[in-house]
Amino acid sequence: MSEPAPQPRHAATVESLIRANERFYETFSSLDYAAMEALWEKTDRVFCVHPGWHALRGWKAVLDSWKRIIANTASISFTLTSITGHVDGNMGIVTLYENISSRVGTERHTSTTVSTNLFGFDPHAGWLLFHHHSAHAAIPGDGDDAILN
Helix, strand or coil: CCCCCCCCCCCCCHHHHHHHHHHHHHHHHHCCHHHHHHCECCCCCCEEECCCCCCEECHHHHHHHHHHHHHHCCEEEEEEEEEEEEEECCEEEEEEEEEEEEEECCEEEEEEEEEEEEEEEECCCEEEEEEEEEEECCCCCCCHHHHHC
């Protein structure tokens, strides 16, 4: 007799997508490379643009970039604003502003970026990142964030 197929553990909802996005920033703030690696698809469609960097394509190149960032960052924290999530089948899209405070060596930095995170959904693994694009942005004023809604 064959064993029944494993039941899905996750659901592709906007709420689960937003939580996956929160985990990404919590993981980044913890500067835990192994945890960061676990959040990403291991596919050729993986793509990433860090602010001021050239585009990186492929799982290895993208994860190597996170390894370098994490190794060279003493601390980082995020205040996320204008977070919007959309689910279309097995793809999730999150747009937001990242208000970043970081320390690299003895230098402190603050910046605001506008970011798009794309996730693929697997019913057993949940949401996994395959695209992160973050670019420097003007700090939004009252009503200026309408483009992200």
